[in-house]
Amino acid sequence: MADISLQKTLRIGVDVGGTNTDGVILDPSRANDPQTRGILAWHKAATTPDPSDGISKAVTNLFTSANISPEQVATVTIGTTHFVNAIVERDEARLSKVAVIRLSGPFSKHAPPCVDWPDDLREIILGYYALVKGGLEVDGELISDINENEILEHCEEIKKRGITSVVVNGVFSPIDTVERQEERAADIIRRRIPGCDVVCSKEVANLGFLERENAALLNASILRFARKTIKSFQKPVRQLGIKCPVFITQNDGTVLSGEVASRFPIKTFSSGPTNSMRGAAFLVQGEDKANADGQGEGMMVVDIGGTTTDVGLLLPNGFPRQQAAYSDFSGVRMNFSCPDVKSIGLGGGSIVRKGDTFSIGPHSVGYKLTSESIVFGGKTLTATDCAVAANPALGIGTPELVQGALTQDEASVYETLVKKKLEKIIDTMKTSPADTAVVLVGGGAIIAPNQLRGASKVLKPEWSQVANAIGAAIARISAVVDTIRSTETQTVKQLLAEISDEAKAKVIAAGATAESVKIVEVEELPLQYVANKTRFVVRAAGDFDLSHTDTIAELSSEQASEQQETESEQPFQQAATGRQNKKQVGKEAHQVDISTYKPDVRNRVWHVNETDLSWISTGCYILGTGGGGSPYPHMILLRQLLRAGATVRVVSPEDVEDDAAVGCGGGAGSPTVSIEKLQGDEMMEAQNELYKICDNQATHMIALEIGGGNGLQGLTLGASSNMDLPCVDGDWMGRAYPTKWQTTPVVFNERQPIWSPICIADGNGNVVVMPKASSDRQVERIMRAALSNMGSQVAAAEPPVTGAEMKRWVVENTISQAWRIGRAVARARQENRLETMAESIIDECGGSASGKVLFKGKIVGVQRTLRMGHVYGECIIEGTDVSGSDYHTTGKGREQQFTGRIKIPFKNENIAAVKILDGQEEGVLEKQEDVLAIVPDLICVIDAQNGEAIGTPEYRYGLLVMVIALAASDKWTNSERGIELGGPKAFGFGHLEYKPVGTFVKPVSVIDEFNVSG
The missing domain is CATH 3.40.50 (Rossmann fold)
Known part of the structure; x- marks a missing residue:
């Protein structure tokens, strides 16, 4: 190539992967050239045990190929999997x-x-x-x-x-x-x-x-290992005479300085997929309305490798969409931001099986493609073989070897399946029904068709095999401010302006030019039960300020020198500790054969173990109908009690003596507070203070509501060493409701008030005891007023009722119901049939006569507002295929397909499911005939990808969901008062009539089914 001016404008991007080290050298001033995209040279070679050797070879090769000198390089940016691999491999030498x-x-x-x-x-x-x-x-x-x-x-x-x-x-x-x-x-x-x-x-x-x-x-x-690794990245750059900063890519499409990456190496986790997405966008700029700087529309990036296809959405702001809530790295749950990337078992090496059913993957020949695939002389039929059979001109292997491998019908089925699988995962990632551009990268992209439903166009750019290194070369600088602010004296607009200035200042401090910095993402989330508080998340991004390149380079060199004095040299290859092959325990240790598992029920007492607890927890969140808060932290607490030797016992309501005293307790407050201020001893403190003024001590416990986190509180209180009481298999709601007067004892109205006396404790030395109240609604009002001054989270202890009263008022066997729902979800996962999971849940709750699948689709809209401490809003769902089926079979389809849209209005919990008709305003809920289901029936939204409940705070664009409705307990529906307290009128929809989705079936008792006498 011709010599280029010695002006410092070139960028080098290097991706150090576990298998290959890729590199590119890029001239940004020529990025719009459709022939070269400014790519002066590219390199791909096997990763070396010491990454500095591989980086040195890559950069040297780039210099030679592009005929440039070190003085022309403005930045070197490196992406790496080394840090996350240290965690995945359990390498004690690096941890x-x-x-x-x-x-x-x-x-x-x-x-x-x-x-x-x-x-x-x-x-x-x-x-x-x-x-x-x-x-x-x-x-x-x-x-x-x-x-x-x-x-x-x-x-x-x-x-x-x-x-x-x-x-x-x-x-x-x-x-x-x-x-x-x-x-x-x-x-x-x-x-x-x-x-x-x-x-x-x-x-x-x-x-x-x-x-x-x-x-x-x-x-x-990984800090110690990160310092050594980043030093090894900086070393070859200095040795080659490159005087510029060395940056490390993080997982949001932006970079960290070497110094910052040395302090926060975790921010590099999952940066590989992000680099590929950014690189793909750069390669197709001009061919699509989106580009790498975030102007125009977003695009879908589909990275097809040998075993898997990874798909992510690049937003119009030029950055990948991030996961909404939690992520999981090697079994560790985190709220650390990472790109929302979904994977399926489809790649160039995917094994193709023929017979009664025709399947592709998820098993793959992987790196053995060139020896085991038929087109390369092997004997295993792969997706690459099928692609070559359909198009011998691809120039891969020996096309003659795959002639006759597929019949014409089989070839048609193959193409249909590949197309369907790609269309499904693309649709999963979309945030609107509109078509979007799809960019294919990766060596396996040859198996993909040139047209896909839902794609405005399908692009297969040149240089896609090094898209990750290109993404590293073009990475920008960003910063996020995630904070909670008071809206009492300032408007949301004023607060957003202040927070945006903070985010911009952070980006400039990190090395961006002030004129390039823009706000690229804004989110506001009002906090329920917390007066005048809103959570704001603001992200800003900008371009490098290269005017101080030499200073930054010298600083990096000085830091590296200091580290060299304090850090001893160690080899980078994986240590042979034997730890890597040790069987992992923890979450996986408690898997059981669900088809043969029986709970421990002796003499009509159910002794709950960790397997039972896991299933009950899953079921509780589904029965929460969008509310109640996640049971996860409560499940962890109860599991700790079990491991410490506590006994968790459940008894049938019918076995409780009439003169027994059935106590109750639960939490109240904001879910945002509950994920931060984890439970201490406030639950037991409230119980202790209550019984100082109560005449009789509890002999049993019961859950206030089976839905959400409170569904486990009866078990937890009963298992506490101070009590050691059995928990009744039932609760006072059969679901979750937002107020204390929406409970079955209030429905029966046999004495008023039922929830007095009551005691609440905040766990920090503050206790409120209410010996007397005029009504249960007053109890609710006073408790909520105190709540806002007690940290927005309290534990409440309710007075015991007699065993006879409990039997009249209780929604029976709801712990059993939660257990059965959780078991159904676990079985669907274990048997890989999530597409029929909703039907399985209904079967466990009484069958098709007692509930129905209302809808299956994708969330395409969410609105929220805060009123009187409760979060009101609605969720819009568009019908689509959520089956995730990876095979084709003849005959009738196995599930109903849903079209159109529905909306789910909610007040903490889901209120109704309503059809949206053509031309109808989405925020209107007026016509009775449009209502698919409404309270007190249970409307549950379930993640179609894993079977977990989705709470109303977790609703977000793009989630594939199943919506089911279950008939409410007859304790609600057998009286006008029950429907008045728990039905449409109680939520402001008094003009609508409650019409049940089915006939309530009493949940089948685990105790009755599995009891062993003797």
């Missing part, structure tokens, strides 16, 4: 022991660090933990201030254990801009343990106490 200091006061004691991790990873990483004073409420008030002496005492123990990595995690630390508790604690630790790596959780992730801590722990564990 350090970590201590955790929690600033949580009396909270979170029942869910210690790494409580839900796989056992082998917890054993490698967690070295010590302590719970100390500290933490904030959601409104910024102190739970308690930190105590320096307390922290210093734990520093002594950490030093004795030889641990040099510490995580500090404080309750609501992401909104702590005044007290700076985490920062102050970190300073104390560094003074006492010189040279110690201290990671403040708020710098790693956002709201979600356990998940943020998990991310900070993984980050702290």
